[in-house]
Amino acid sequence: MTDNQPIDPVTIEIIRNAVISAADDMNATLMRSAYTPVIYECGDCVVALLDDEHRVLGQSSGLPIFLGNLESCTAATEERFGREAWQPGDVWILNDSYVAGTHLNDVTIFGPVFVDADLVGFTATRAHWIDVGSKDPGGSMDSVTIFQEGLRLGPQKLVEAGQEVTAVVETIAANVRFPYPTRGDMQAMIATIRTGQVRLEEIVRRFGTATVRAARDEIFAQTERMEREVVARIPDGVYTAEGALDNDGIDLSSPVLIKLQITVSGSDVEFDVTRSADQTTGPVNCGAAQAVSACRVGYKLLVSPDVPGNGGSFRPLSVKVRDGSVLGARPPAACQWYFSHLGLLIDLVAKALAPALPDQVAAASYGDSMVVMFTGTDARSGLEYVSLEATLGGWGAWNGSDGQSALINNVNGSLKDVPIEVLEARYPLRVTRYEVRPDSGGRGRWRGGNGVVREYVALQDCAVSLWFERSVTPAWGLFGGQDAAPPEVVINPGRPEERHVLKCNGLALRAGDVVRCMTGGGGGFGDPAERSSEAVRSDLLDRYVTGVGGGQVAPSAHL
Template sequence: MPKDVATIDPITLQVIRGSIETIAEEMAHVLFRMSFSSIIRESEDLGAGLFDTEFNTLCESESTPMHIGSIPGYLHGIQDTLDDGEWYEGDVVVHNHPYHGSSHTPDLAIVIPIFHKGELVGYSANTAHHIDIGAATPGLIIDVPDVYAEGMLFAGTKLYRKGKRNETMWRFIRNNSRAARQLVDDIEAQISSARLGVKRFNELLDQYGKELVFGACNQLMDYSEKMLRQRIADIPDGEYRAEGWLDDDGRNRGQQLPVKVCVRVSGDSITVDLTGSAPQTPTAYNVPFEGSTKVAAFAAFRKLLLDTATSDTRVPSNQGSFRPIEVIAPKGSIFNPISPAAAEARFTQCNYMIDLIMKAMAPVLPEEIIAGSSASISFASYAGVRESGDYWVFLEVNEGAYGGRPKSDGPDAIDNLMANTRNNPLEDLAMHIPMVCERYELRDDVMPGAGKYRGGIGVVKAQRMLTDGIITHESERHSNVPWGIFGGTEGAAGKCDIYNVGSNEAPEVMHSKFHGKEVRKDDVMAYYSPCGGGYGSPLERAPNKVLDDVLDGFCSPEHARDVYGLVFDLEAETVDLAATQKRRKEMATAS
């Protein structure tokens, strides 16, 4: 990659920055608008960006953090496995091998080399989650013995070579997926997105020249690195620790999996050490190190220290924000499994690791961290066979909730931490899939964590099958409740039930993870996501906010009196402020 010849003036630098960031956003927009499966089209479970020949991230779309941060790992893996061992103009590569840098197998990357005036200068790439790549069960897997049960593995595989389509590989893909039409069409959308990136970046190089564009990119990466190092340098040197556990591995019930996080701050650098976390599991509940574990650590500190809503300046999202952070996870652990261990169900561990990083940093970053979030992901695969004999497959990500924050309540019913997917419109579901949503609302069976700023309220979603079928579900925190912080109380654990609308039988209480569950027509899976913990003492919460929650049904009258110390007249919808202040003093003294 060309090096800086001289410092580029600020105006030109911002023009280049705006140009490459717009290219990444346009790539992502094309990808989700052209895709056919709802996990990409509606949930936007994708990422897109541009990369130099050293595999540095030059820019990224504002979509799911796990996707973009992982692409440098994909590129390193492709370097070791590339068909022909060489890039040609017109090549299109697909890659998803978890032991060659990918995040996990359903996230297919499409990479196209960028040639400018005959010279390889970078890559246009994207990743997206696909609904079925021929794994042991439709759409999602958990309890499988090895990586080969995860479906089709691509390692540096050329779908196009020198512009010529590899029809043999395309036929192979069609013949090995339960949802072949959607898979192929979604890959085509990825190719269109990446080709657009190639075109737009070449236009930029033509306009400003290679030396200027890459000089600007180098400066922007150095700037991002400098800004993050400045924030890290403000943190006192030391070791900051937190630990917890995951429910189980999806097979061995009752055997919790420890997760231990040690954050070492030294000067302007950070090391995230996961030593002491659980050994790798015999199921797919493992995390690829390059494509997922490291990316989760990068995302954690970008959120903590470079958040756009709390920072004075908006720092570009590029490779510079990865450089100050080192990640350690022993080989053979859940965060760094050894091939051929399966590693498809890898997301909840990453989200929980980020939650623990925030907990560990609470003593020195009280104004940046938040209380415990749901820090999971409810990822469900619903599938069945139509009368025609064709499979239908639907992937859904259910929302969770954030913990209370330094200046506001935790947001309700929203994907959180590492995840950033959108929900699926129910109308879209009914139009394309033989399912119907029976219930979709905020939880009313538990209270969120109480605090000066309460935790977010989780979602409850109940989906009814209109055919016999199979459900696989990946989730967490059925036994590990999101914590409160600085005097806030803990939130509420998640749960999942399956019942039949035509039966009087009691619901079957499900584990947080289950694999290939056979269900009947009119069976319903009802998922209740965890609620976030509270931030600060509940006795410091503004009385009118407590009353508002009572009136909205988010807080019971008993909870308001017993935990928040509120004295109020529910019929008149008023608070007795003097009596509330007195009661709160008595409660504080008694504690």
């Protein structure tokens, strides 16, 4: 077809699903080829196909916080080096926190797609590398500058004209603690790029460049029309909400304030986070690209949750971020735990718009990834190890349903925790309890979901690092619903040396020491007095609540 000919709806749908399927194939390639459990078990990764103007054609399920974010890496590379930088057979790498927005462990690998001599798009993937050479194995909970957080790579070629750039690969290998699995994950990501390139080329050759572009334009236009229709139904006005992180991990007495202002005008909506705190000494900062992504997640949860993201998504949305703020950090701000305030920001979107959308919003979730990381040397092999995982928690209730219990937080989407069997086989650890935490969800007409208890025993001397958040501002309820219980971590509970800690870096453990992690629940929705007696009875029978409150741990509520 020519550029001016209309395209039929059947072809549009075939191409729409073809690019989404291609992204799913890329994701499968990565998950099946990766070397470290944080990727192949937890799924801490995402992939996307982009068009030649850096707009999303198809994106796999993965971490929502990377929503519409991979294109910032290809666009920044082109802006720096020019359009002529893209050459067939090349693969690029980037992990700069101030470009990609994330911490240095989140490495983005991407490459151009050519059909004959024409640049038709890009394929990209991002995955968490278990170590990038930070001052502490796996990452630091107490870094105060980006230079303590590992090897920082601006956009550069990893593969040139189909040949590995040995100097770059060797430099990376020389600066990480685990070069063998790092090389393996790198090659898995390169294979993922190749899979996407093959699939996108097949689509273009099958339908022709003009048809694919026409289908793309119509898909983008459909998405924009649908989103504008939803936004236009929100009453015009200015909506605000604010919340705070406990601290930045360094100054433990100072909360980190996040302020959101949403302005709705017709079919346009603006998110303004410029009044949020200045960038902090501790590692809770992020680049502006991630602030935009968090706003997009909060927006999409309310506007188009069932529609896969594409280049037409978010056209009604604009985001204002202040340079030098905690959401728009400048070098050399530390960024290792960049996502804590992003989960808070996503919840604040629903809180701000609750008066306008009472039947669509949910109360707050437990909010943070609640990261547990063990490091040490395994006496069985003599090798150093890092075990890293997020912990599940409770989500907020909404009008018509209780919140979900034991679910990953809204930043991480399809991320999973490490299966106990894998954890115990690979590392000198034992998981002795994994349970729903009764009474941790906020009460309401609709009850907030409960958090979990996950208890570890160290089988050998090791160290634990923790990053647990939202204890000062736990998940709030809406429309009379009560707040949820905050998180809690106890080292050696019931022993004379018992201690409570939410954040720590490399805390020494002896063999036999216990780490009990308890996550918060989700907020309740509506007046608790309006909860049905049948629902209360069911909660008691299922031990979601005990009737005594206080977030007690009951040993019979096993997952």
